[in-house]
Amino acid sequence: MKLDRMIGILSILLQQEKVTAPYLAERFEVSRRTISRDIEALCMAGIPLVTEQGQKGGISIMEGYKIDRTLLSTSDMQAILAGLRSLDSVSGTRRYAQLMEKLSAGSSGVLTGDSHILIDLSSWYRESLAPKIEQIHCAILTARKISFTYYAPKGESWRTIEPCHLVFQWSSWYVWGFCLARQDFRLFKLNRMTDLQMGDSFERRAVSLPDLSSEHVFPHGYWVKARVQPAYRWRLVEEYGPDSFIEEADGTLLFASGFVDKTSIIGWITSFGDGAELLEPEEFRKDVVDFAKGILKQYEKT
Numbered sequence: 542m543k544l545d546r547m548i549g550i551l552s553i554l555l556q557q558e559k560v561t562a563p564y565l566a567e568r569f570e571v572s573r574r575t576i577s578r579d580i581e582a583l584c585m586a587g588i589p590l591v592t593e594q595g596q597k598g599g600i601s602i603m604e605g606y607k608i609d610r611t612l613l614s615t616s617d618m619q620a621i622l623a624g625l626r627s628l629d630s631v632s633g634t635r636r637y638a639q640l641m642e643k644l645s646a647g648s649s650g651v652l653t654g655d656s657h658i659l660i661d662l663s664s665w666y667r668e669s670l671a672p673k674i675e676q677i678h679c680a681i682l683t684a685r686k687i688s689f690t691y692y693a694p695k696g697e698s699w700r701t702i703e704p705c706h707l708v709f710q711w712s713s714w715y716v717w718g719f720c721l722a723r724q725d726f727r728l729f730k731l732n733r734m735t736d737l738q739m740g741d742s743f744e745r746r747a748v749s750l751p752d753l754s755s756e757h758v759f760p761h762g763y764w765v766k767a768r769v770q771p772a773y774r775w776r777l778v779e780e781y782g783p784d785s786f787i788e789e790a791d792g793t794l795l796f797a798s799g800f801v802d803k804t805s806i807i808g809w810i811t812s813f814g815d816g817a818e819l820l821e822p823e824e825f826r827k828d829v830v831d832f833a834k835g836i837l838k839q840y841e842k843t
Contacts, residue, residue, distance in 0.1 A: 686743050714732070763799065764800075766821040
């Protein structure tokens, strides 16, 4: 918060000739002594600030000091606001919008000038995600362990981790932390976590930042080719892009892309019903048939 406040103070001083310490204290909801310490820190950082006593006194940037008084342009502020609004969509609060109001130093025109970019990161699971994000964020800030039941394709397990970062990637929220069971850093999807509990404090260790490239997280174990009916062109474009297929003479779409494992291949191809045929890997064609027979057998019971 101190850094945010100091940036806010500097932004105000760049846009106003002179302000008083009581004004800044009220603005940022801190004591005058805290504002005095912030002013000293800014001076130590090389910003020449002048404090004048008396009725017309106040704090200002030294006259003649060359500095761009428009620290952020209007377009810059609008872009930042769009991002901050997207974070507010997660928790349903105005916390980040209020931060923006402080940083904008009263430039209300900036805040309302561009409402054409709307970003909502809350997803369908907003009610269950928001408390998890808040609790994990608090655990990260206070260096406390978290424990939870985790549901993965290989089964469910009880995990305890030292949380390091909240990550929004691939349209989902994750927490990156040091897993005590695996003795290594791991990425956990919040929607697969239940029974979240805050634990004891931990000593922060050197954090290895996650490699979030799709090649690392979802390595291609198999190369898939499939013939897809034209009615599903929209889905191929949405999921894999327009370069993932070529149109054949009869109008069908010859699709090619990498997949992680056999389970994901069979699940993906069968989700088209009779609208797609798996061509390669050829050895998986029998698995698709067995999968379909299993579904048929299940429904024949009724």
